[in-house]
Amino acid sequence: MASWFWRKRGSSAGKGSGPGPTKVVLDGSDIEELVGNKEAFSSYVDHKFQELDRDHDGKLSVRELEPAVADIGAALGLPAQGSSPDSDHIYSEVLSEFTHGKQDVVSKSEFKEVLSDILLGMAAGLRRDPIVILRMDGQDLREFVESPKFEPTAVSIFSTIEPGNASLGKCMLLALEQLKVEQGMPPSSDTWVSSNIIEPVLQSFSSDQLEKPVSDEVFLEEFKKLLLGIAQRLQEHPVIVAHSENTFNGSGIRRLLSNKFEVDKLLDATWKDLPKDRHHKSSKEYLRIALDSIAAAAGLPPYGAVNEIDAIVNEAIRMVNADDGKSMNEEEFKKLIAEILGCIMLQLEGRPIFVSSNSVVNEPLASSSSILCPAPDSTDLPLKE
Numbered sequence: 001m002a003s004w005f006w007r008k009r010g011s012s013a014g015k016g017s018g019p020g021p022t023k024v025v026l027d028g029s030d031i032e033e034l035v036g037n038k039e040a041f042s043s044y045v046d047h048k049f050q051e052l053d054r055d056h057d058g059k060l061s062v063r064e065l066e067p068a069v070a071d072i073g074a075a076l077g078l079p080a081q082g083s084s085p086d087s088d089h090i091y092s093e094v095l096s097e098f099t100h101g102k103q104d105v106v107s108k109s110e111f112k113e114v115l116s117d118i119l120l121g122m123a124a125g126l127r128r129d130p131i132v133i134l135r136m137d138g139q140d141l142r143e144f145v146e147s148p149k150f151e152p153t154a155v156s157i158f159s160t161i162e163p164g165n166a167s168l169g170k171c172m173l174l175a176l177e178q179l180k181v182e183q184g185m186p187p188s189s190d191t192w193v194s195s196n197i198i199e200p201v202l203q204s205f206s207s208d209q210l211e212k213p214v215s216d217e218v219f220l221e222e223f224k225k226l227l228l229g230i231a232q233r234l235q236e237h238p239v240i241v242a243h244s245e246n247t248f249n250g251s252g253i254r255r256l257l258s259n260k261f262e263v264d265k266l267l268d269a270t271w272k273d274l275p276k277d278r279h280h281k282s283s284k285e286y287l288r289i290a291l292d293s294i295a296a297a298a299g300l301p302p303y304g305a306v307n308e309i310d311a312i313v314n315e316a317i318r319m320v321n322a323d324d325g326k327s328m329n330e331e332e333f334k335k336l337i338a339e340i341l342g343c344i345m346l347q348l349e350g351r352p353i354f355v356s357s358n359s360v361v362n363e364p365l366a367s368s369s370s371i372l373c374p375a376p377d378s379t380d381l382p383l384k385e
């Protein structure tokens with residue numbers, strides 16, 4: 001996905017062969033434009049299909065679909081297949097979208113239909129929560145280090161590290177974690193960044209020096225050197241970072257609760273799935289599971305994903321005395337859920353929770369994510385602004 005947008009914005013910015021833009025916002029409008037342009041989308045599908053259909057039998061086997069699924073996964077920001085059961089589950093969902101869960105070959109029209117659905121789904125997600133793609137080439141970092149902001153920032157970071165006997169190396173690594181993408185530093189917790197950007201620069205320091213305890217003056221000087229080294233390294237190996245932000249402000253719950261039909265349908269279905277005793281009652285212990293299954297419809301993250309939200313949910317359950325472990329009938333269940341959602345909504349409206357995340361999407365930009373790159377012969381069509 002990234003490379004597709006990249007080229008588009010890069011060319012429309014009229015920078016020619018110069019360096020690309022350092023910031024691109026993915027808000028889904030480009031995807032909608034491609035899918036909405038019949039001619040361009042058909043030619044895009046033709047090209048992709050041809051590319052995937054290795055044995056040229058006019059159909060795609062599950063094996064032939066695999067690269068497409070991997071690309072869609074990468075475009076969705078998923079880690080590579082096989083790296084976590086959660087994301088593997090999504091990969092198999094994408095695959096079964098294509099095969100409808102049973103077929104083992106897919107025709108071109110089926111491929112086109114499903115691809116269009118998936119792309120539009122992604123576009124809707126991006127419209128809700130845009131992703132900002134940042135190209136970090138060291139320039140912002142150098143500017144930060146050379147600005148008057150650097151010293152006070154570094155001093156305040158150093159003061160939070162509890163120097164004591166900590167070595168220079170340790171202090172600098174801890175300090176790097178506290179620098180932000182806005183300051184030009186890609187996330188140092190990322191393994192690619194750590195081994196390809198930070199490690200090589202650290203090697204230019206003597207190990208003797210790195211192991212010594214450090215004063216704030218020495219720290220300031222050496223940290224500056226480290227950052228300038230990193231900036232230099234980034235210039236040679238720019239890092240692409242996908243930055244996304246979500247604000248949970250209760251508006252999703254308000255929207256849901258204002259639609260009685262949708263709430264009833266959702267709660268009926270949720271109640272049906274809960275385990276019951278022989279009196280058709282369920283335990284209040286299952287309320288949390290029920291809440292989790294309606295989280296997406298209420299614009300909330302899944303339980304366990306955001307600590308601050310989990311705390312609000314726990315507090316809401318406690319506030320309506322839903323944590324007594326007693327059993328409830330269907331009517332009580334619906335009333336409790338509505339009360340809990342109301343509590344969560346008021347909390348979030350009063351104090352919205354902001355979550356931001358950064359992930360490094362380095363290589364795909366240049367090479368892998370081909371499913372969402374334009375076909376060479378249709379390059380001009382979807383690329384027009």
Ligand SMILES: [Ca+2]
Nearest residue numbers: 053057059060
């Ligand atoms: Ca085939």
